[in-house]
Amino acid sequence: MNIGDRIVAWSKDEEIKKEGASGGLVTSLLTASLKGELADEVIALQKISEFEGVPIRTSNVDEVLKCSGSLHAAPINLTKFAVRFFEEHPDGALALPAKPCDARGIVEQAKRKKINLEKTYLIGLNCGGTMPPITTMEMLEKMYEINPDDVIEEEIEKGKLIFKTKNEKKAISIDELEEAGYGRRENCRYCETNIPVMTDVACGNWGAGKNETFVEIFTEKGIKLMNNAIELGLIETAPATEKGIKIREKTNSVMEKVAKKWHEKIFVPIEDRLERFHYYMDVMEDCIDCEACKYVCPVCACDESKCIDFYDPIDSYKISIYHLVRLLHLSDSCIGCGQCTDVCPAEIPLTILHRRIADRIQAKYNYVPGMDMKIPPSFEVE
Amino acid sequence: MEEEWTPKITLFCCNWCSYAGSDDAGVGRKQQPPSTRTIRVMCSGRTDPGFVLTALMEGSDAVLFTGCHIGDCHYISGNYKAKKRFEMLKEILDEIGLEDERLQLQWISASEGSEFAEYIRKVTEEIKAIGPSPLRQEWMK
Ligand SMILES: Cc1cc2nc3c(=O)[nH]c(=O)nc-3n(C[C@H](O)[C@H](O)[C@H](O)COP(=O)(O)OP(=O)(O)OC[C@H]3O[C@@H](n4cnc5c(N)ncnc54)[C@H](O)[C@@H]3O)c2cc1C
Ligand code: SF4
Ligand code: SF4
Ligand code: SF4
Ligand code: FES
Numbered sequence: 001m002n003i004g005d006r007i008v009a010w011s012k013d014e015e016i017k018k019e020g021a022s023g024g025l026v027t028s029l030l031t032a033s034l035k036g037e038l039a040d041e042v043i044a045l046q047k048i049s050e051f052e053g054v055p056i057r058t059s060n061v062d063e064v065l066k067c068s069g070s071l072h073a074a075p076i077n078l079t080k081f082a083v084r085f086f087e088e089h090p091d092g093a094l095a096l097p098a099k100p101c102d103a104r105g106i107v108e109q110a111k112r113k114k115i116n117l118e119k120t121y122l123i124g125l126n127c128g129g130t131m132p133p134i135t136t137m138e139m140l141e142k143m144y145e146i147n148p149d150d151v152i153e154e155e156i157e158k159g160k161l162i163f164k165t166k167n168e169k170k171a172i173s174i175d176e177l178e179e180a181g182y183g184r185r186e187n188c189r190y191c192e193t194n195i196p197v198m199t200d201v202a203c204g205n206w207g208a209g210k211n212e213t214f215v216e217i218f219t220e221k222g223i224k225l226m227n228n229a230i231e232l233g234l235i236e237t238a239p240a241t242e243k244g245i246k247i248r249e250k251t252n253s254v255m256e257k258v259a260k261k262w263h264e265k266i267f268v269p270i271e272d273r274l275e276r277f278h279y280y281m282d283v284m285e286d287c288i289d290c291e292a293c294k295y296v297c298p299v300c301a302c303d304e305s306k307c308i309d310f311y312d313p314i315d316s317y318k319i320s321i322y323h324l325v326r327l328l329h330l331s332d333s334c335i336g337c338g339q340c341t342d343v344c345p346a347e348i349p350l351t352i353l354h355r356r357i358a359d360r361i362q363a364k365y366n367y368v369p370g371m372d373m374k375i376p377p378s379f380e381v382e
Numbered sequence: 383m384e385e386e387w388t389p390k391i392t393l394f395c396c397n398w399c400s401y402a403g404s405d406d407a408g409v410g411r412k413q414q415p416p417s418t419r420t421i422r423v424m425c426s427g428r429t430d431p432g433f434v435l436t437a438l439m440e441g442s443d444a445v446l447f448t449g450c451h452i453g454d455c456h457y458i459s460g461n462y463k464a465k466k467r468f469e470m471l472k473e474i475l476d477e478i479g480l481e482d483e484r485l486q487l488q489w490i491s492a493s494e495g496s497e498f499a500e501y502i503r504k505v506t507e508e509i510k511a512i513g514p515s516p517l518r519q520e521w522m523k
Pocket of ligand 1: 019020021022023024025026027028030043044045046053067068069070071072074075076078097098099125126127128129130203204205206213214
């Protein structure tokens with residue numbers, strides 16, 4: 001196996017293969033990394049329902065087995081869980097599945113010495129987007145006329161979102177859902193990173209047959225991950241077909257174009273200076289200073305938060321210094337993961353605000369956060 | 383008759399160059415308007431963006447970063463850091479709708495007293511032309 005190889009693979013265990021999203025490869029790589037002692041612990045998302053997943057950190061193989069399948073309506077980010085692991089085990093090794101936004105958060109934290117990337121096995125998951133759980137349940141009732149509790153399976157096929165219950169199967173095109181205000185989270189619509197090239201291996205169903213995963217190998221660690229699982233007899237592989245490779249490339253470029261369109265649609269510049277001023281002042285007004293947005297942000301890396309250094313909840317300024325410092329601080333590192341908007345109890349569209357600024361700074365310094373370890377954070381001065 | 387409005391300008395000076403430059407302006411009795419509130423920092427690299435933001439929130443109509451000329455910083459790279467922060471802050475303040483003139487950067491050496499006074503006169507006029515900062519609250523004098 002070599003860097004750059006594109007293969008298909010699946011779990012040899014029938015049960016894992018059946019339970020997995022596309023052949024159970026990721027689950028098998030995770031369990032193999034524990035069994036083969038590549039990693040001390042694994043992070044995975046345990047399914048509570050189709051609309052809820054809880055991240056767990058474990059060294060127990062049975063726990064990992066309970067986490068197979070893709071949860072499209074559990075928009076969690078795993079970065080901070082990886083940071084916690086390295087706080088507790090500075091010399092430990094970790095394996096985890098990572099959507100592009102998980103992986104980009106992890107790379108930014110690694111640059112800030114919070115994660116040891118040499119000892120992190122990143123099993124990349126291609127990602128076309130996640131959906132907000134509550135709105136998705138509402139969508140099921142209104143658009144699908146299905147009781148969310150009855151859903152037993154959810155999948156995405158040919159641009160359609162399909163829900164299955166015991167007795168029926170309904171498909172509606174994602175475009176139609178998004179027109180109606182449902183579908184993917186707003187930030188996922190304009191997220192242009194679908195294949196996580198910053199991971200060790202990228203896994204996905206694009207270009208793969210039924211019950212198999214398409215894998216692209218990016219690093220030596222990726223080769224080690226795969227070989228370890230093969231040696232333990234847990235997975236089987238085959239070369240990817242030319243057709244599969246083409247389908248994957250084509251779908252990826254279509255998705256990128258769609259994302260760019262969404263970006264244009266959402267980020268309409270506010271040309272007038274005064275209008276801009278009032279927009280920011282008004283939109284921040286509802287903040288109740290709960291600091292949840294800071295807590296969840298995968299790229300926040302201060303030990304003692306700079307954003308609260310200059311700020312006091314009793315300040316009566318026109319706009320909170322907490323937010324201004326955050327806008328500045330995250331302007332180089334914001335990856336647009338949407339976590340801040342998701343958690344805000346005051347429903348402030350934080351991700352848009354952060355991205356409006358980050359787009360400017362990241363273009364100015366030609367810095368795309370989370371893509372590789374080569375470029376230091378742009379805030380840094382040699 | 384209504385008194386003419388004088389802007390409040392927060393001026394960050396580094397101990398070694400621009401503060402000495404402002405001193406030079408005083409010793410040389412160079413005329414300058416009473417618009418500045420000077421805060422001395424050891425090096426322009428100490429000008430934390432939090433200081434700048436606090437100054438703006440507390441009613442400054444403009445904030446000036448000043449320090450030694452590039453290459454002359456007594457701590458070697460402090461002014462490069464100041465420059466980077468200044469550039470990034472500038473993007474943010476522009477994005478939230480503040481005028482360009484409200485954040486400025488000027489390198490001033492210890493012997494540039496006249497240049498210093500000239501600069502303060504120029505900035506004061508610029509800020510007078512655009513008026514009080516929109517971030518200023520009504521209750522701020
Ligand atoms: C939100 C999401 C969107 C995806 N979109 C695409 C796509 O557009 N194109 C494509 O080719 N592939 C996509 N995938 C990847 C694909 O669905 C499969 O995960 C992949 O093919 C691996 O299948 P598997 O059977 O080997 O995984 P499994 O063995 O089923 O293991 C899946 C692993 O993913 C973890 N996981 C599940 N949900 C999440 C989540 N929300 N966040 C982080 N980790 C999670 C689980 O903990 C588990 O460890 C997506 C995956 C997710 C989670
Ligand atoms: S931000 Fe991008 S990578 Fe993250 S869940 Fe959304 S689409 Fe996937
Ligand atoms: S600021 Fe918001 S969108 Fe940006 S990385 Fe942090 S949580 Fe994600
Ligand atoms: S999550 Fe919302 S309410 Fe809480 S501090 Fe952030 S912006 Fe304010
Ligand atoms: S000492 Fe003057 S800028 Fe550093």
